[in-house]
Amino acid sequence: MKLEIAVVGLQGAVVAAEEGADRIELCSALELGGLTPSHGLMESCLEAAGAADRGLEIHPLIRCRPGDFRYSEDELATMVKEIRALLDQGANGVVLGALDSRNQLDVDAVRRLADAARDVNPDAELVFHRAVDETPDPAAAVGQLVELGFTRVLSSGGAATAGEGLPVLSRMVQSAEGRLQVMAGGGLAIADIAAMRRAGLDAVHLSAKRIVSASGAGSAGGGPSSYMVTDREIVAAAKAAVDAAG
Template sequence: MSEKIRLEVCVDSPQSLAAAIEGGADRIELCAALETGGLTPSPGLMALAARAPIPVYAMIRTRPGDFVFDDADVTTLLADIDAVRAAGLAGVVLGASKPDGALDHEVLSRLSAHAQGLGTTLHRAFDLAGPDFTDAIELAVELGFERILTSGGETTALKGLEALAACCDHARGCIVIMPGSGVNLDTVGAIKARLPLREIHSSCSVVSDAPAGKALELGFVAPRPKHTDAGIVRKMKAALA
């Protein structure tokens, strides 16, 4: 019997958290502001997620933009890791880059050492390190990361399939390669057919009704907000079975 493919669902609200759990997600990536790629979630959302019956990994990213972090950024990131540990969550999602896109060995070493005892995922800062991801994979293994979330350096995992396949070949037996970005019910079949999947990452989301009125006009909400849908989570699980 083939190994079960685990579904990680990224969420950024109490409602999406509940939907992911209801739909049967195997793990949660907990964020704020997914429309910017995900930021560190609030203490309140972490406290709520700590009650979840499945593992929850919190994004550690203090601001939108690039992953080139100065000393002030790193100080904040370290404090965010402390907050995740205090909340009782299972792990953290980390990443840091140099200006040329290569992974920042020094910063990642500090962050991963500070997260000792928590599970660790290397996030899509990895995608900036291509097109040859060999050194980045080896660094992730050296630092003890459990998995790498990646689209193969492309805008979506479907576009990055060949690079993802090469990453899987290089990483086999050492670290999990977890495809993410644009993973949905329309694309998961092709991704599953091409890759030796162990885990996959998706928001399992639908577009919400756009809020009307002053909140939209003043820019407090996105024009096309999304939320995780329990039914889509169930269908994704069935597609992976």
């Protein structure tokens, strides 16, 4: 089982590398559900991963705006450019997704984004993000993602937390039949990792975040002086749980 950490800055990439995570999902504005990271941030994280020399993979999120996953032509064109630029920089893969007006996979839009990635790097990993949890049946979407050539799907099983969604995640694993990796994420508790492994999940995904403010650090809070960092202790605990699960 692999460990992925969602990070929003260089600090998080360094922590993930040093604590033995297998990869990071790199994004900005995690408080908005995550948006595409800047090219400068991507470059800094690539340098950090190289310096750590631990094989940390970097998979940037491709999402040009917050809100729903129904994209206009202009938005899709923007995301195509983001995909090309970030893969050119050296990303190992990209994390993307798009839905139609019925909250089904927007196959045409997804294929367009996937094709853009393959044009730059035929070996780039393609990850469908948690937009899958807004579909009527995440397990039914697995077959479409296999046909579209995706490497992996991130899901909470359509529930508020991955722990609650474990029955659906198990069905997704069964539907994948080894053709697609299923990664649990979304409110994932470290205590749930062993159960995820027993259910056949290929990976787990955590933000491992805490909020830092001018008055100090804590798990809650907010305001204009606050920002998000990756908590080393949470990453270390998640890594230990993954290792223990086998």
